[in-house]
Amino acid sequence: APRVIAILNQKGGVGKTTTTANLGAAAARLGRRVLACDLDPQANLTTHLTGDLRREGPSVYDVLRGDHPLADAVRETSVPGLSLVPSHLDLAGAEMELAAAVGREQLLRDALAGFLSGAEDGRRPELVLLDCPPSLGLLSLNALVAAGEVLVPLEPTFLALQGLAKLLEVVDLVRRRLNPGLRLGGIVACLVDARTTLTAEALAEVERHVPGKLLRTRIRRNVRLAEAPSHGRSILDYAPSSRGAEDYLALAREVLGGEGAP
Amino acid sequence: APRVIAILNQKGGVGKTTTTANLGAAAARLGRRVLACDLDPQANLTTHLTGDLRREGPSVYDVLRGDHPLADAVRETSVPGLSLVPSHLDLAGAEMELAAAVGREQLLRDALAGFLSGAEDGRRPELVLLDCPPSLGLLSLNALVAAGEVLVPLEPTFLALQGLAKLLEVVDLVRRRLNPGLRLGGIVACLVDARTTLTAEALAEVERHVPGKLLRTRIRRNVRLAEAPSHGRSILDYAPSSRGAEDYLALAREVLGGEGAP
């Protein structure tokens, strides 16, 4: 069974989408078959990987409503080995629409299970990344129920640290009630500006609260990462010798670490 | 009647809370009586202005549920002339809880109207700022219905621009259906790093899409702004000679512009 990782932090703008796109691309570069899923109504991941928001065809919205199987929504991206379940602006209404559905938190898990069991051996993804919106609502809960682990991108600033305890509480609640296999995979420091004392203080604070969970790889602030989405490409294709490409390849090696080469 | 401004952008991490706290503090420094309201379950504004999340007493959650009038929730902050309606982590459940309430979008407007009509002339706020969560759900809709104008903080990057059209669509929808007086007050560029071409391109793109709505004042990236919240103080008290303090005082003068001195 593939590894399914939810990329989640309810704090906004901490690098969730940038991490999903570039960790996915780096894992594909290392030979994994990767499926990324955009659960954010802003559809930033979809824009980042395809450069095109006017696309036709079913999206994750149609899948969650049960109108289409997940296989209908999967499409290729600009990155070989990385495919995508796109989002759509209509997803913004999904939280209210699905609030009363039976088993509303497991809609994504069931859709993913159907897709994985139906895929041929040579085409089944080995890694699934779920990009979440900046909230702990129904879309993020669906990701936590479908996932085996959670990766938390975190900007090392004071305000960004405030929500960490609440996030870990919700992960714990989902593990106890809906998904016993769910574990905290790690916390990855993003947008790191190593020159400021604020960064060092914030990272020390994380280590104190959740010892051993901060990943070794730090994603440094690098303007190339903010430019890449406007070209519809990952950092590996847009600026292969940049710090951003270096950091996300290192992150992929660390996250895939124990798995060895394919 | 006071000016009521919703500070909203569904894109995460673009400077909504930083703008609410520091624009509020700068307007108070210029002599206005200001009330800030924290509508985000993350309660970042509450932390920023009081430094204390363990507080007792009613919050905006109790007000929206109808358990307390707004006056019960209002409390002082570290800034003279700036008071606050605090948030609470329980607010995260409000969107689901209130989804079926009659008139669910106008709960805040009615609570605010009750507070303003009951306040004595010398204590009634002249400016109300509503800090919104990174979404266009029920809490943000309540802000749009209660407000006379919307101020949109925007980070000048490609991904941050993606949601602007959707945001303006929702503002327009609220104006047509729920709040005919609502207008777009302006777009304020935050986290501005003037050295990169990405910034200039993104700002030119905003000017093309919404001519004349970009405010003159730009809030430059300044680490002091990210440090101030950990001291529970505004930038004006924490680092009075910083670029951050300079920029938010300039923003307050521009936003209050036509009103003249009190």
Ligand SMILES: Nc1ncnc2c1ncn2[C@@H]1O[C@H](COP(=O)(O)OP(=O)(O)OP(=O)(O)O)[C@@H](O)[C@H]1O
């Ligand atoms: N390491 C980095 N260096 C420079 N810019 C970055 C970096 N990581 C992300 N960015 C930029 O910062 C902004 C926020 O990142 P991103 O959109 O990935 O965060 P997010 O957590 O997905 O936001 P949201 O909460 O809105 O979903 C984007 O404009 C992005 O391009």
Ligand SMILES: Nc1ncnc2c1ncn2[C@@H]1O[C@H](COP(=O)(O)OP(=O)(O)OP(=O)(O)O)[C@@H](O)[C@H]1O
């Ligand atoms: N001009 C600035 N210079 C440097 N840091 C800033 C600036 N403005 C905001 N920040 C920092 O950037 C991060 C995001 O800002 P803030 O929390 O105000 O955004 P937000 O839009 O309210 O986020 P959310 O979507 O999570 O509510 C915070 O850590 C904040 O301290």
Ligand SMILES: [Mg+2]
């Ligand atoms: Mg995102």
Ligand SMILES: [Mg+2]
């Ligand atoms: Mg905020």
